[in-house]
Amino acid sequence: xxxxxxxARKWRxxxxxxxxxxxxxxxxxxxxxxxxxxxxxxxDPNATMTVWTxxxxxxxxxxxxxxxxxxxxxxxxxxxxxxxxxxQLANRVGSGWPDVVFDSTPSDIASLASPLFxxxxxxxxxxxxxxxxxxxxxxxxxxxxxxxxxxxxxxxxDVLWYNKPLMAQxxxxxxxxxxQYQALGVQLAKDHPGYLIGAAGEVNxxxxxxxxxxxxxxxxVNDNEVKINTADTSCTRVASTLDPLLKNGSxxxxxxxxxxxxxxxxxxxxxxxxxxxxxxxxxxxxxxxxSIPNGKIAAAPIPTWDGATTNYSGAWGGGIYVVSxxxxxxxxxxxxxxxxxxxxxxQVTAPTYPAYIPAAKAWLAALSTNKFFxxxxxxxxxxxxxxxxxxxxxxxxxxxxxxxxxxxxxxKSGQTIASALPALQSQLSGxxxxxxxxxxxx
Amino acid sequence: MNKASARSVRDGLTAWGFSAPYLLLLTVFGLIPAGxxxxxxxxxxxxxxxxxxxxxxxxxxxxxxxxxxFWPAVGNVGxxxxxxxxxMVVGSLLFALLLHEKVGRFSGVMRLIYFLPGAVTGSAAVLxxxxxxxxxxxxxxxxxxxxxxxxxxxxxxxxxxxxxxxxIAFTTGVGQWIVIMFGALQSVPNDxxxxxxxxxxxxxxxxxxxxxxLVSKYITYMIILCFAAALQIxxxxxxxxxxxxxxxxxxxxxxxxxxxxxxxGQFGQAATISVxxxxxxxxxxxxxxxxxxxxxxxxxx
Numbered sequence: 001x002x003x004x005x006x007x008a009r010k011w012r013x014x015x016x017x018x019x020x021x022x023x024x025x026x027x028x029x030x031x032x033x034x035x036x037x038x039x040x041x042x043x044d045p046n047a048t049m050t051v052w053t054x055x056x057x058x059x060x061x062x063x064x065x066x067x068x069x070x071x072x073x074x075x076x077x078x079x080x081x082x083x084x085x086x087x088q089l090a091n092r093v094g095s096g097w098p099d100v101v102f103d104s105t106p107s108d109i110a111s112l113a114s115p116l117f118x119x120x121x122x123x124x125x126x127x128x129x130x131x132x133x134x135x136x137x138x139x140x141x142x143x144x145x146x147x148x149x150x151x152x153x154x155x156x157x158d159v160l161w162y163n164k165p166l167m168a169q170x171x172x173x174x175x176x177x178x179x180q181y182q183a184l185g186v187q188l189a190k191d192h193p194g195y196l197i198g199a200a201g202e203v204n205x206x207x208x209x210x211x212x213x214x215x216x217x218x219x220x221v222n223d224n225e226v227k228i229n230t231a232d233t234s235c236t237r238v239a240s241t242l243d244p245l246l247k248n249g250s251x252x253x254x255x256x257x258x259x260x261x262x263x264x265x266x267x268x269x270x271x272x273x274x275x276x277x278x279x280x281x282x283x284x285x286x287x288x289x290x291s292i293p294n295g296k297i298a299a300a301p302i303p304t305w306d307g308a309t310t311n312y313s314g315a316w317g318g319g320i321y322v323v324s325x326x327x328x329x330x331x332x333x334x335x336x337x338x339x340x341x342x343x344x345x346x347q348v349t350a351p352t353y354p355a356y357i358p359a360a361k362a363w364l365a366a367l368s369t370n371k372f373f374x375x376x377x378x379x380x381x382x383x384x385x386x387x388x389x390x391x392x393x394x395x396x397x398x399x400x401x402x403x404x405x406x407x408x409x410x411x412k413s414g415q416t417i418a419s420a421l422p423a424l425q426s427q428l429s430g431x432x433x434x435x436x437x438x439x440x441x442x
Numbered sequence: 443m444n445k446a447s448a449r450s451v452r453d454g455l456t457a458w459g460f461s462a463p464y465l466l467l468l469t470v471f472g473l474i475p476a477g478x479x480x481x482x483x484x485x486x487x488x489x490x491x492x493x494x495x496x497x498x499x500x501x502x503x504x505x506x507x508x509x510x511x512f513w514p515a516v517g518n519v520g521x522x523x524x525x526x527x528x529x530m531v532v533g534s535l536l537f538a539l540l541l542h543e544k545v546g547r548f549s550g551v552m553r554l555i556y557f558l559p560g561a562v563t564g565s566a567a568v569l570x571x572x573x574x575x576x577x578x579x580x581x582x583x584x585x586x587x588x589x590x591x592x593x594x595x596x597x598x599x600x601x602x603x604x605x606x607x608x609x610i611a612f613t614t615g616v617g618q619w620i621v622i623m624f625g626a627l628q629s630v631p632n633d634x635x636x637x638x639x640x641x642x643x644x645x646x647x648x649x650x651x652x653x654x655x656l657v658s659k660y661i662t663y664m665i666i667l668c669f670a671a672a673l674q675i676x677x678x679x680x681x682x683x684x685x686x687x688x689x690x691x692x693x694x695x696x697x698x699x700x701x702x703x704x705x706x707g708q709f710g711q712a713a714t715i716s717v718x719x720x721x722x723x724x725x726x727x728x729x730x731x732x733x734x735x736x737x738x739x740x741x742x743x
Contacts, residue, residue, distance in 0.1 A: 085704035092709075116488060116707045201595060202687060253595055255687060259578035260593040398691070398705065404683075405690035412595040412687070430510040435706060 047328035048072040049336060052098040054080050056351060057153070057319065060340040061100075067339075071332065080104045084111060087119050097326045099333040102153065102340075104319045106141050107218075110394040112322055113149040114223075120149040121325040126334035127151065131342060134357045136385040141394060142320055145223055149322070151341040152355035156276035156317035157384040158208050159299040161284065163271055164374040166296070170271070174300045181303050182241050188271065189248035196264065197272040200242055201412045202255035204316055206403040208274045209238045211314030212302055214391035217399045217428060226395060227440045228428050230421040234391075237305060239417040246411060253411050256283055265290035274302060276316040277353040277381055285372050299377035301384065312389035318355070353381060360385065396435040402427040476720060482713035502710040506718070511692040511701075518604060518679075519694050523672040526608035530668050531661065534616050538623035539649045553621060560617035567614045568681040575606065598688040607678040615671075619664060626660040627653055662734040669730075670723045676700070695719060 051061050051073060061075045076098070078086065083103055090096040097119065103109070113120040124132075124147060132139060135152055142150035162174060170192060175181040185197050200209070210217065215235035219227035229235070245251040254261040256273070264270065270290070273279065280299070284292045304311040321337040323330075340346060347359035354360045364378040392399075402424060410420035429439045483502050506512055537556060541549045562570065573579050576594045577586040591597045598606075630653050638648050654661075679693040680700075691705075692698040695715055703712035731737065 082704075084707075088704055088707055088709075091707075111705075111707065254593060258594050259576055263578060396706070401691045404687050408687055409600060413599055427510060434505070434509065 042328065042330045043332075044328040045332075046072065047099075047332070048074055049100060049327075049329070049333055050098040051075045051100045051102075051336070052078045052083070052086075053102040054078070054104055054319075057102040057340070060102075060343075060346050060350070061336070063343070063346045064336055064339050067343075071336070073336075084108060084117075087112065087117060091117065091119075097324045099324050099327045099329075100336050101322045101324075102319055103150075103322055104317065106150075106152070106315075106318050106320045107394040107398070109142060109150050109320060109322060110144065110396045113144050113147075114396060119322070119325060121323045121327065121330060121334070123148045123151065123323065123334055123337075126323075126331060127338050131338060134342075135355050136357050136360065137355065137388055139355075140388070140390055141315070141318065144220075144394065150320040151337050153319040153321055153341055154278075154317075154350065154352035155355050155360075155385050155388070156207070156278060156315045157353070157381065157388055158212055158274055158276055158302050158313040158316070159377065159380050159384050160302055161273045161275050161280055161297055161299055163268075163292075163296050164298040166268070166271055172271075175303050176301070178237070178241050178303045178305050182245060184272075185245040185250035186248065189245075189250045193249065194264075195250070195269050195271045196252050197250050198242075198245070198274055199252040199254055199256045199261060200246060200417075201253045201258065201408060203400045203404055203408065204256065204275065205242075205407055205411065205417070206400060207276065207314045207316030209242065209314070210235060210403070211392045212312045212389055213238050213305060214312060214389050216391060217403070217424075218392045218395040218397075220393040220395060221440060224436060225438045225440060226432050227442075228425065228432060229441050230425040230428075234305075235421060236418065239421060243416045243418055246416070253414065262290060265292065268292075276314075277384070278317065278351070280372065280377070281351070281370075294371045295374050297372065298374040299380040301380055302387075310387065312391075313384045313387045314392075315388045317352075319352075353385065355385075395432070395437070397428070397431040397437075399428065402431060479713040479716045479720070482710050483717045485710055487708055487710050502708075502714040506702075506711050506714045509698075511690075511698050512695075515692055515695045515698050519673060519675060521604040522607055522675055522694075523669065525604055526611055526672055527665065527668050529608060529612055530615060530619065531665060533612060534619035534623055534664070535654070535661070537616065537620045538627055539653065541620065541624055542627040542653070543645055543649075553624060556620045557617035559613050560615065562614060564614060564677040565681060567610055568678055569685075571606070571610050571613075572682070572685055594686055598682070598686040600688060603679065603682065603689050603693065606682070607675060610678055611672070611675070615668075622664070623657065623660060626657040630656045658734060659736055662730050662736045666727045666730050669726050673719055673723055 049071060053061055053075065055077050058075060058077055061073070065071065065073050065075070080103065083101065083105075087097065103112075109120060111117050127148070132148065136155060137152065139148055139150075139152055142148055142152055160174065167174065170188075172184060172187070175184050181197070188195055188197060206217070213234045215238060216227045216229050216232055217235075221227055242251055246253055252261060252264070256275070256279075265284070270284075270292070273284075275283070280297055282289070284290045284297055302311050302313050321341055323333040323337050327333045341354075342356040342359060344359050344362050347354040347356065348362045348366055350359075350363065354363050360382070364382060367373075367381075368376045368378050406420045406424040406427060407417050410417060425441070429441070432439050484498055484500070485502075486498060487502055487505065541553055541556075559567075574582065575586070575597050577583050577591045577597060578593065580586055586597070634652060634656075635648055638652050643651070674696050675694045676696040679689050679697055680691075683689045683691060683693065691701055695718070699712045699715035702708045702715065
């Protein structure tokens, strides 16, 4: 056989190998263009209400089911990070949407309510106005373009958690401005090196610092326009406050969840930590975490920026309830969401600060007897609940992902926050444009 | 019909009979999804306002190639491949040759031991290696600290990610390839090795000049599969990002595809990434097949 023939055969016989690669390289993609618009009656009393929740909020829905045994419910625990994917897949096949969803990533609502996802049902008419008015933030995180598209379950408002006996021992006073906070950090590094007044190697850099400062990273102008400007003073003042403290070691370059941070905290090295409402009981208290003993931790309001009148808070978390636009019973699904968000009997037992004011009062009453705190943090938490900075809102792009890959990466690798602000600007603008926003950079 | 042609028809039918199950699976799980991905990648994107924009054509490709995340992801995956594929191929061959040097009970036990890490699934292996590499948790913490790694921040940096992923992928994957390569080496006729030995060849020369050329097709096969697997790296960067914040949601191409489909709802752009991966791995496979005698059979020569 001649060489050319062998060659030709080689090519032909190579085909199956190539086709095998086709099979290897292609991840499954399913068919069907658009979700069918549901024309069925929207008040079927026998409809089964499908609920998707995380395991923590499962108890809320079970409590509802117990109180309303006639309602047919199917409560499913899902992995929160797969929520958008699962809604997308339901959209692709045109069925299988859940009626009520608990979503622990509140910014998802911008996607869920967009015409592309077509999932979130507007609630303005389905939830009584008197109930809507009683949410601490007036459901700001759930209001898009004037429409109420979800209900807030809990709030993750920031306060300044601090070790009260240690502050007294060192002879420091709690800072009320960020300039004082920085001065305290400088003093601390001199007097007591190794002690910490914060940590910035995590997305908390966004939630607990940039957000409360009002740094425009997700400032929504309208459905199709956002403001992103990392050169704004509200961003640069965070960098200029924290960078010297990162350098002198009084603010850690670690994540609060890093094992080395846990070791430091267990050794009593944390003097102060700006953090969300859940931080004390979920990070500071548990023996598996920081294991700080009872009677140490107290809360102070977040410091105020020089020249500002309001000490705004950020929000690291805060879950939401979203109901489906595809449901067979709109009123029923809305009333389930309303019940779990507002019912005192459940919310008092909830692990996080309720967004609904009457529920929050009951929750704080229970908290005030908690022996973990050196003094009752209730009033500080309550005030901060109404001060979450409205500068940041839900967007269809993830701010946290870009903050992590730019600012947090810089902090972790020993660089300054200021040096990474331009990279954040370009990445975030890129993401926003991909998500269909025009970007205003002024 | 004469006897010869009846026989050739029968042979043809037998051949198709043997190929049919494979062809069926290939069509259902390979060709149709691939075709659909190509179709999807060429359809217009649907914007967040619900309108489709762009026309049928290459708009998804334009979007993907101009995305600031795409080229860094290409670089990351490329670096990972450059480290992992050679280490994997050389490493598994080296272990297989060592085991084959003196076949016996010891070699059998070692084969099992090498294989064991492969029983750990990808996600569990990532966690395992996180614990191994974190200077606070690792059993080797004193060694890590003496190398200057005091906290996770020092170890899990952007520059270390590709080597770390290569390490994880090597330890979990090498065992099965050792077993496969050992099997291939078993097919090398003993008399050939004997003859070489009588001619004065030592173990190293036998390994390099006799054994390796005789298992070269297996090596080609391994390179093609490793290449395709490396191109699709997903679990390691995704989990490492969620645990350590190192890297990003778009470190690898497959992660970027996932973001397109499931965070942004852009299936067309996700399909575009799959098509890019498909083309790259197919071209690479063709080159390897062309450069080697992969499909030559006794009949051909």
